[in-house]
Amino acid sequence: MDPRLNIIAHRLENVDRLIAVSGGKGGIGKxxxxxxxxxxxxxxxxxxxxxxxxxxxxxxxxxxxxxGVYPEEERGILPPQVYGIKFMSIVYxxxxxxxxxxxxxxxxxxIELLAITRWEELDFLIIDMPPGIGDTTLDVIRLLxxxxxxxxxxxxxxxxxxxxxxxxxxxEAHVPxxxxxxxxxxxxxxxxxxxIETFDVKYLGEIGFDRSFEDFVGDRNKLLKSSFxxxxxxxxxxxx
Amino acid sequence: xxxxxxxxxxxxxxxxxxxxxxxKEISRVVITLGELQQIDExxxxxxxxxxxxxxxIFKKTEFKFEKEKAVLRCKVCTTEWEFGDMLCGLDxxxxxxxxxIPEMSHIYMKCPGCGSRDFEIVKGRGVWIASIEGME
Ligand SMILES: Nc1ncnc2c1ncn2[C@@H]1O[C@H](COP(=O)(O)OP(=O)(O)OP(=O)(O)O)[C@@H](O)[C@H]1O
Ligand SMILES: [Mg+2]
Ligand SMILES: [Zn+2]
Numbered sequence: 184m185d186p187r188l189n190i191i192a193h194r195l196e197n198v199d200r201l202i203a204v205s206g207g208k209g210g211i212g213k214x215x216x217x218x219x220x221x222x223x224x225x226x227x228x229x230x231x232x233x234x235x236x237x238x239x240x241x242x243x244x245x246x247x248x249x250x251g252v253y254p255e256e257e258r259g260i261l262p263p264q265v266y267g268i269k270f271m272s273i274v275y276x277x278x279x280x281x282x283x284x285x286x287x288x289x290x291x292x293x294i295e296l297l298a299i300t301r302w303e304e305l306d307f308l309i310i311d312m313p314p315g316i317g318d319t320t321l322d323v324i325r326l327l328x329x330x331x332x333x334x335x336x337x338x339x340x341x342x343x344x345x346x347x348x349x350x351x352x353x354x355e356a357h358v359p360x361x362x363x364x365x366x367x368x369x370x371x372x373x374x375x376x377x378x379i380e381t382f383d384v385k386y387l388g389e390i391g392f393d394r395s396f397e398d399f400v401g402d403r404n405k406l407l408k409s410s411f412x413x414x415x416x417x418x419x420x421x422x423x
Numbered sequence: 424x425x426x427x428x429x430x431x432x433x434x435x436x437x438x439x440x441x442x443x444x445x446x447k448e449i450s451r452v453v454i455t456l457g458e459l460q461q462i463d464e465x466x467x468x469x470x471x472x473x474x475x476x477x478x479x480i481f482k483k484t485e486f487k488f489e490k491e492k493a494v495l496r497c498k499v500c501t502t503e504w505e506f507g508d509m510l511c512g513l514d515x516x517x518x519x520x521x522x523x524i525p526e527m528s529h530i531y532m533k534c535p536g537c538g539s540r541d542f543e544i545v546k547g548r549g550v551w552i553a554s555i556e557g558m559e
Contacts, residue, residue: 184552186432189439193431259428260523276520280530283540288526291548295524299428 187298207349209314217311430470446557493547502536
Protein backbone atom coordinates (compact mmCIF):
# COMPACT_ATOMS: atom_id res chain seq x y z
CA MET A 184 0.00 0.00 0.00
CA ASP A 185 1.22 3.43 -0.88
CA PRO A 186 1.13 5.51 2.32
CA ARG A 187 1.28 8.77 0.38
CA LEU A 188 -2.03 8.61 -1.47
CA ASN A 189 -4.19 8.88 1.60
CA ILE A 190 -2.44 11.87 3.12
CA ILE A 191 -2.80 14.13 0.07
CA ALA A 192 -6.39 15.07 0.87
CA HIS A 193 -5.32 16.11 4.38
CA ARG A 194 -2.55 18.31 3.04
CA LEU A 195 -5.13 20.21 1.02
CA GLU A 196 -8.05 20.21 3.44
CA ASN A 197 -7.60 23.88 4.31
CA VAL A 198 -7.25 25.03 0.74
CA ASP A 199 -10.45 26.69 -0.36
CA ARG A 200 -10.03 26.53 -4.14
CA LEU A 201 -7.75 24.46 -6.30
CA ILE A 202 -7.41 25.87 -9.80
CA ALA A 203 -5.46 24.00 -12.49
CA VAL A 204 -4.43 26.25 -15.38
CA SER A 205 -4.46 24.01 -18.40
CA GLY A 206 -5.21 23.95 -22.11
CA GLY A 207 -3.69 20.90 -23.68
CA LYS A 208 -1.61 22.81 -26.19
CA GLY A 209 1.91 24.08 -25.54
CA GLY A 210 3.08 27.68 -25.50
CA ILE A 211 -0.33 29.32 -25.17
CA GLY A 212 0.36 31.20 -21.94
CA LYS A 213 -0.62 28.72 -19.22
CA UNK A 214 2.40 29.53 -17.07
CA UNK A 215 2.14 33.26 -17.71
CA UNK A 216 -1.52 33.25 -16.67
CA UNK A 217 -1.00 30.93 -13.68
CA UNK A 218 1.92 32.96 -12.29
CA UNK A 219 0.31 36.33 -12.90
CA UNK A 220 -3.04 35.20 -11.55
CA UNK A 221 -1.33 34.05 -8.34
CA UNK A 222 0.41 37.42 -8.10
CA UNK A 223 -2.79 39.41 -8.70
CA UNK A 224 -4.77 37.36 -6.18
CA UNK A 225 -2.07 37.83 -3.58
CA UNK A 226 -2.12 41.61 -4.27
CA UNK A 227 -5.82 41.47 -3.46
CA UNK A 228 -4.85 40.00 -0.07
CA UNK A 229 -5.96 36.47 -0.77
CA UNK A 230 -3.83 33.68 0.69
CA UNK A 231 -2.35 32.11 -2.41
CA UNK A 232 -0.21 29.13 -3.30
CA UNK A 233 1.37 28.45 -6.67
CA UNK A 234 2.34 24.92 -7.65
CA UNK A 235 4.33 24.44 -10.84
CA UNK A 236 3.57 20.92 -12.08
CA UNK A 237 5.40 21.26 -15.36
CA UNK A 238 8.36 19.05 -14.49
CA UNK A 239 9.85 19.08 -17.99
CA UNK A 240 9.70 22.84 -18.38
CA UNK A 241 9.06 24.59 -15.07
CA UNK A 242 8.52 28.28 -15.80
CA UNK A 243 6.68 30.05 -12.98
CA UNK A 244 9.89 30.90 -11.11
CA UNK A 245 11.26 32.52 -14.27
CA UNK A 246 8.14 34.57 -14.94
CA UNK A 247 7.94 35.87 -11.37
CA UNK A 248 11.70 36.16 -10.92
CA UNK A 249 11.83 33.78 -7.96
CA UNK A 250 15.29 32.57 -7.05
CA GLY A 251 17.45 31.80 -4.07
CA VAL A 252 14.61 30.36 -2.00
CA TYR A 253 14.15 26.81 -0.74
CA PRO A 254 11.41 25.05 1.24
CA GLU A 255 11.80 24.69 4.97
CA GLU A 256 11.71 21.22 6.50
CA GLU A 257 9.13 21.06 9.25
CA ARG A 258 7.08 17.89 9.62
CA GLY A 259 7.10 17.81 5.83
CA ILE A 260 8.07 20.76 3.73
CA LEU A 261 6.81 24.31 3.94
CA PRO A 262 6.88 26.18 0.63
CA PRO A 263 8.74 29.48 0.84
CA GLN A 264 6.56 32.56 0.65
CA VAL A 265 7.58 34.94 -2.12
CA TYR A 266 5.64 38.16 -2.83
CA GLY A 267 2.94 36.73 -0.59
CA ILE A 268 2.72 33.53 -2.66
CA LYS A 269 3.57 30.11 -1.25
CA PHE A 270 5.60 28.74 -4.10
CA MET A 271 6.35 25.11 -4.85
CA SER A 272 8.23 23.84 -7.87
CA ILE A 273 10.40 20.94 -8.95
CA VAL A 274 13.27 23.41 -9.53
CA TYR A 275 14.09 23.22 -5.81
CA UNK A 276 15.19 19.64 -6.39
CA UNK A 277 16.03 19.41 -10.09
CA UNK A 278 17.80 22.82 -10.19
CA UNK A 279 18.48 23.81 -13.81
CA UNK A 280 18.95 20.22 -15.01
CA UNK A 281 16.78 18.50 -17.59
CA UNK A 282 14.60 15.84 -16.00
CA UNK A 283 14.83 12.72 -18.13
CA UNK A 284 11.94 10.67 -16.84
CA UNK A 285 8.94 8.77 -18.08
CA UNK A 286 5.30 9.08 -17.07
CA UNK A 287 5.48 6.73 -14.11
CA UNK A 288 8.27 8.85 -12.61
CA UNK A 289 6.33 12.06 -13.22
CA UNK A 290 3.39 10.50 -11.46
CA UNK A 291 5.49 9.36 -8.51
CA UNK A 292 7.11 12.78 -8.18
CA UNK A 293 3.73 14.51 -8.17
CA ILE A 294 2.43 12.15 -5.50
CA GLU A 295 5.56 12.72 -3.41
CA LEU A 296 5.31 16.51 -3.66
CA LEU A 297 1.62 16.53 -2.81
CA ALA A 298 2.14 14.17 0.12
CA ILE A 299 4.90 16.15 1.80
CA THR A 300 4.01 19.78 1.04
CA ARG A 301 2.17 21.55 3.84
CA TRP A 302 0.17 24.35 2.28
CA GLU A 303 -1.75 25.12 5.47
CA GLU A 304 -4.57 27.61 4.94
CA LEU A 305 -5.07 29.04 1.48
CA ASP A 306 -7.85 30.76 -0.39
CA PHE A 307 -6.41 29.69 -3.73
CA LEU A 308 -3.91 27.12 -4.88
CA ILE A 309 -3.06 27.84 -8.50
CA ILE A 310 -1.53 24.93 -10.39
CA ASP A 311 0.47 25.48 -13.54
CA MET A 312 -0.10 22.45 -15.75
CA PRO A 313 2.23 21.15 -18.47
CA PRO A 314 1.03 20.91 -22.07
CA GLY A 315 -0.92 17.79 -22.93
CA ILE A 316 -3.62 15.82 -21.15
CA GLY A 317 -1.44 12.89 -20.09
CA ASP A 318 0.04 11.85 -16.78
CA THR A 319 -0.06 15.16 -14.92
CA THR A 320 -3.62 15.98 -15.90
CA LEU A 321 -4.80 12.49 -15.02
CA ASP A 322 -3.02 12.64 -11.67
CA VAL A 323 -4.41 16.06 -10.83
CA ILE A 324 -7.92 14.79 -11.57
CA ARG A 325 -7.30 11.59 -9.61
CA LEU A 326 -5.57 13.08 -6.58
CA LEU A 327 -6.93 16.59 -6.12
CA UNK A 328 -10.56 16.29 -5.22
CA UNK A 329 -12.47 19.45 -5.98
CA UNK A 330 -9.98 20.80 -8.49
CA UNK A 331 -11.41 23.22 -11.05
CA UNK A 332 -9.85 23.69 -14.48
CA UNK A 333 -9.12 27.07 -15.95
CA UNK A 334 -8.52 26.50 -19.64
CA UNK A 335 -6.38 28.76 -21.79
CA UNK A 336 -6.66 29.09 -25.55
CA UNK A 337 -5.43 31.54 -28.17
CA UNK A 338 -7.15 32.88 -31.30
CA UNK A 339 -5.45 30.07 -33.27
CA UNK A 340 -7.61 27.43 -34.97
CA UNK A 341 -4.86 24.88 -34.44
CA UNK A 342 -4.72 25.61 -30.72
CA UNK A 343 -8.48 25.53 -30.33
CA UNK A 344 -8.65 22.07 -31.86
CA UNK A 345 -6.54 20.66 -29.01
CA UNK A 346 -8.23 22.82 -26.40
CA UNK A 347 -11.57 21.31 -27.47
CA UNK A 348 -10.17 17.85 -26.79
CA UNK A 349 -9.13 18.97 -23.33
CA UNK A 350 -12.61 20.34 -22.65
CA UNK A 351 -14.19 17.16 -23.89
CA UNK A 352 -11.96 15.04 -21.72
CA UNK A 353 -12.66 17.14 -18.63
CA UNK A 354 -16.40 17.06 -19.26
CA GLU A 355 -16.40 13.32 -19.63
CA ALA A 356 -14.51 12.96 -16.36
CA HIS A 357 -17.05 15.32 -14.69
CA VAL A 358 -14.31 17.74 -13.69
CA PRO A 359 -15.55 21.29 -13.09
CA UNK A 360 -14.42 23.72 -15.77
CA UNK A 361 -14.25 27.33 -14.56
CA UNK A 362 -14.16 28.53 -18.12
CA UNK A 363 -11.88 29.50 -20.97
CA UNK A 364 -9.57 32.50 -21.26
CA UNK A 365 -8.53 33.62 -24.71
CA UNK A 366 -4.91 34.73 -24.50
CA UNK A 367 -2.74 36.60 -27.03
CA UNK A 368 -5.72 38.31 -28.58
CA UNK A 369 -4.71 40.45 -31.56
CA UNK A 370 -8.03 41.77 -32.90
CA UNK A 371 -11.65 41.78 -31.83
CA UNK A 372 -12.80 38.67 -33.63
CA UNK A 373 -15.50 36.82 -31.70
CA UNK A 374 -14.79 33.50 -33.38
CA UNK A 375 -13.17 31.84 -30.34
CA UNK A 376 -15.94 32.99 -28.03
CA UNK A 377 -18.58 31.49 -30.33
CA UNK A 378 -16.71 28.21 -30.61
CA ILE A 379 -16.30 27.98 -26.82
CA GLU A 380 -19.94 28.78 -26.19
CA THR A 381 -21.11 26.01 -28.50
CA PHE A 382 -19.23 23.78 -26.07
CA ASP A 383 -21.42 24.96 -23.23
CA VAL A 384 -18.41 26.29 -21.34
CA LYS A 385 -18.06 29.80 -19.94
CA TYR A 386 -15.92 32.24 -21.95
CA LEU A 387 -14.23 34.16 -19.16
CA GLY A 388 -12.68 36.88 -21.25
CA GLU A 389 -9.55 37.80 -23.12
CA ILE A 390 -5.96 38.85 -22.59
CA GLY A 391 -4.44 40.97 -25.31
CA PHE A 392 -1.15 40.17 -27.00
CA ASP A 393 1.38 42.23 -25.07
CA ARG A 394 4.35 43.19 -27.24
CA SER A 395 6.47 44.09 -24.27
CA PHE A 396 5.89 40.83 -22.40
CA GLU A 397 9.54 39.77 -22.63
CA ASP A 398 10.62 43.00 -20.93
CA PHE A 399 8.83 42.17 -17.73
CA VAL A 400 9.46 38.43 -17.56
CA GLY A 401 11.29 37.90 -14.27
CA ASP A 402 10.51 41.38 -12.99
CA ARG A 403 7.48 41.42 -10.75
CA ASN A 404 7.29 45.20 -10.45
CA LYS A 405 7.25 45.74 -14.19
CA LEU A 406 4.81 42.86 -14.60
CA LEU A 407 2.41 44.51 -12.16
CA LYS A 408 2.27 47.61 -14.37
CA SER A 409 1.63 45.69 -17.59
CA SER A 410 -1.49 45.43 -19.69
CA PHE A 411 -1.27 41.67 -19.09
CA UNK A 412 -1.94 42.23 -15.38
CA UNK A 413 -4.65 44.72 -16.18
CA UNK A 414 -6.40 42.10 -18.33
CA UNK A 415 -6.01 39.39 -15.68
CA UNK A 416 -7.45 41.68 -13.01
CA UNK A 417 -10.51 42.20 -15.18
CA UNK A 418 -11.00 38.42 -15.38
CA UNK A 419 -10.71 37.69 -11.66
CA UNK A 420 -14.34 38.58 -10.79
CA UNK A 421 -15.43 35.96 -13.37
CA UNK A 422 -13.68 33.17 -11.48
CA UNK A 423 -16.38 32.97 -8.81
CA UNK B 424 12.45 16.22 9.12
CA UNK B 425 10.23 15.47 6.15
CA UNK B 426 10.11 11.83 7.34
CA UNK B 427 7.30 13.07 9.55
CA UNK B 428 5.03 13.73 6.56
CA UNK B 429 5.50 10.19 5.27
CA UNK B 430 5.00 8.73 8.75
CA UNK B 431 1.69 10.59 8.87
CA UNK B 432 0.84 8.88 5.59
CA UNK B 433 1.53 5.47 7.14
CA UNK B 434 -0.64 6.18 10.20
CA UNK B 435 -3.41 7.72 8.18
CA UNK B 436 -3.53 4.76 5.82
CA UNK B 437 -3.48 2.31 8.74
CA UNK B 438 -6.38 4.10 10.42
CA UNK B 439 -8.30 3.95 7.16
CA UNK B 440 -7.65 0.22 6.81
CA UNK B 441 -8.63 -0.38 10.45
CA UNK B 442 -11.97 1.31 9.78
CA UNK B 443 -12.58 -0.63 6.60
CA UNK B 444 -11.74 -3.95 8.26
CA UNK B 445 -13.34 -2.98 11.58
CA UNK B 446 -10.12 -3.60 13.51
CA LYS B 447 -10.12 -2.45 17.14
CA GLU B 448 -6.43 -2.94 17.65
CA ILE B 449 -3.49 -2.88 15.29
CA SER B 450 -0.94 -5.50 16.24
CA ARG B 451 1.64 -5.06 13.53
CA VAL B 452 2.49 -2.78 10.64
CA VAL B 453 5.29 -3.85 8.33
CA ILE B 454 6.93 -0.94 6.54
CA THR B 455 9.33 -1.29 3.67
CA LEU B 456 11.98 1.40 3.44
CA GLY B 457 13.40 1.58 -0.05
CA GLU B 458 17.05 2.50 -0.09
CA LEU B 459 16.74 5.16 -2.79
CA GLN B 460 14.88 7.59 -0.52
CA GLN B 461 17.36 7.07 2.35
CA ILE B 462 14.79 7.45 5.09
CA ASP B 463 16.30 7.70 8.56
CA GLU B 464 14.72 4.76 10.39
CA UNK B 465 15.19 6.31 13.84
CA UNK B 466 13.55 9.58 12.85
CA UNK B 467 10.76 7.67 11.16
CA UNK B 468 10.14 5.55 14.26
CA UNK B 469 10.17 8.63 16.48
CA UNK B 470 7.66 10.37 14.21
CA UNK B 471 5.38 7.30 14.19
CA UNK B 472 5.41 7.14 17.98
CA UNK B 473 4.60 10.83 18.34
CA UNK B 474 1.81 10.73 15.78
CA UNK B 475 0.03 7.66 17.25
CA UNK B 476 -0.06 9.03 20.82
CA UNK B 477 -3.71 10.14 20.82
CA UNK B 478 -4.97 7.11 18.89
CA UNK B 479 -6.04 4.11 20.95
CA ILE B 480 -5.89 1.44 18.25
CA PHE B 481 -2.09 1.74 18.30
CA LYS B 482 -1.56 0.91 22.00
CA LYS B 483 0.11 -2.42 21.28
CA THR B 484 1.35 -1.92 17.77
CA GLU B 485 4.69 -3.24 16.63
CA PHE B 486 6.20 -1.32 13.74
CA LYS B 487 8.49 -3.56 11.80
CA PHE B 488 10.89 -2.15 9.24
CA GLU B 489 12.28 -3.98 6.26
CA LYS B 490 15.01 -2.38 4.22
CA GLU B 491 14.96 -2.94 0.49
CA LYS B 492 17.95 -2.34 -1.75
CA ALA B 493 17.30 0.03 -4.62
CA VAL B 494 17.69 -1.63 -8.01
CA LEU B 495 17.69 0.32 -11.25
CA ARG B 496 17.48 -1.01 -14.78
CA CYS B 497 18.45 0.73 -17.99
CA LYS B 498 15.70 0.88 -20.64
CA VAL B 499 18.29 1.18 -23.42
CA CYS B 500 20.86 -1.56 -22.67
CA THR B 501 19.09 -3.48 -19.84
CA THR B 502 22.04 -3.11 -17.42
CA GLU B 503 20.92 -3.47 -13.80
CA TRP B 504 22.67 -1.83 -10.88
CA GLU B 505 22.22 -0.96 -7.25
CA PHE B 506 21.92 2.56 -5.94
CA GLY B 507 24.33 1.71 -3.13
CA ASP B 508 27.15 1.23 -5.65
CA MET B 509 26.73 4.80 -6.88
CA LEU B 510 26.02 6.64 -3.67
CA CYS B 511 29.66 7.55 -3.07
CA GLY B 512 29.75 9.51 -6.34
CA LEU B 513 26.98 11.87 -5.23
CA ASP B 514 27.37 15.10 -3.24
CA UNK B 515 25.17 16.16 -0.32
CA UNK B 516 22.86 18.38 -2.35
CA UNK B 517 22.24 15.61 -4.89
CA UNK B 518 21.61 13.05 -2.16
CA UNK B 519 19.18 15.45 -0.47
CA UNK B 520 17.23 16.03 -3.69
CA UNK B 521 16.85 12.26 -4.12
CA UNK B 522 15.81 11.99 -0.47
CA UNK B 523 12.93 14.40 -1.10
CA ILE B 524 11.94 13.14 -4.57
CA PRO B 525 13.56 9.79 -5.44
CA GLU B 526 12.92 10.38 -9.16
CA MET B 527 15.59 13.09 -9.03
CA SER B 528 18.00 10.16 -9.26
CA HIS B 529 17.52 10.47 -13.02
CA ILE B 530 19.31 13.79 -12.89
CA TYR B 531 22.19 12.74 -10.72
CA MET B 532 22.76 9.18 -12.00
CA LYS B 533 23.38 7.51 -15.36
CA CYS B 534 23.39 3.91 -16.50
CA PRO B 535 26.85 2.49 -15.73
CA GLY B 536 26.60 0.42 -18.92
CA CYS B 537 25.74 2.97 -21.60
CA GLY B 538 25.40 6.33 -19.87
CA SER B 539 21.67 6.69 -20.49
CA ARG B 540 19.35 8.35 -18.00
CA ASP B 541 16.44 6.35 -19.34
CA PHE B 542 16.27 3.82 -16.55
CA GLU B 543 13.54 2.46 -14.34
CA ILE B 544 13.42 2.15 -10.59
CA VAL B 545 12.78 -1.58 -10.31
CA LYS B 546 12.54 -1.68 -6.53
CA GLY B 547 13.56 0.06 -3.36
CA ARG B 548 12.13 3.47 -4.22
CA GLY B 549 10.71 4.71 -0.94
CA VAL B 550 8.26 4.11 1.89
CA TRP B 551 5.71 1.36 1.41
CA ILE B 552 3.26 -0.41 3.71
CA ALA B 553 3.87 -4.13 3.23
CA SER B 554 1.15 -5.29 5.63
CA ILE B 555 -1.23 -4.24 8.38
CA GLU B 556 -2.37 -6.78 10.96
CA GLY B 557 -4.88 -6.34 13.74
CA MET B 558 -7.74 -7.75 15.77
CA GLU B 559 -11.44 -7.19 15.37
N1 LIG C 1 -0.60 37.81 -23.76
C1 LIG C 1 0.64 37.61 -24.19
N2 LIG C 1 1.28 38.50 -24.93
C2 LIG C 1 2.54 38.32 -25.38
N3 LIG C 1 3.26 37.23 -25.12
C3 LIG C 1 2.69 36.29 -24.38
C4 LIG C 1 1.36 36.40 -23.85
N4 LIG C 1 1.07 35.30 -23.13
C5 LIG C 1 2.17 34.53 -23.17
N5 LIG C 1 3.15 35.09 -23.91
C6 LIG C 1 4.47 34.54 -24.24
O1 LIG C 1 4.27 33.30 -24.88
C7 LIG C 1 5.26 32.37 -24.50
C8 LIG C 1 4.62 31.13 -23.93
O2 LIG C 1 3.97 31.46 -22.71
P1 LIG C 1 3.90 30.44 -21.51
O3 LIG C 1 5.25 29.89 -21.21
O4 LIG C 1 3.15 31.09 -20.43
O5 LIG C 1 3.02 29.32 -22.21
P2 LIG C 1 2.68 27.86 -21.68
O6 LIG C 1 1.34 27.54 -22.22
O7 LIG C 1 2.86 27.79 -20.22
O8 LIG C 1 3.79 26.99 -22.41
P3 LIG C 1 4.17 25.45 -22.10
O9 LIG C 1 3.12 24.66 -22.82
O10 LIG C 1 5.52 25.28 -22.68
O11 LIG C 1 4.13 25.26 -20.64
C9 LIG C 1 6.17 33.08 -23.52
O12 LIG C 1 7.29 33.54 -24.20
C10 LIG C 1 5.32 34.22 -23.01
O13 LIG C 1 6.10 35.30 -22.64
MG1 LIG D 1 4.08 26.46 -19.11
ZN1 LIG E 1 22.28 1.50 -20.37
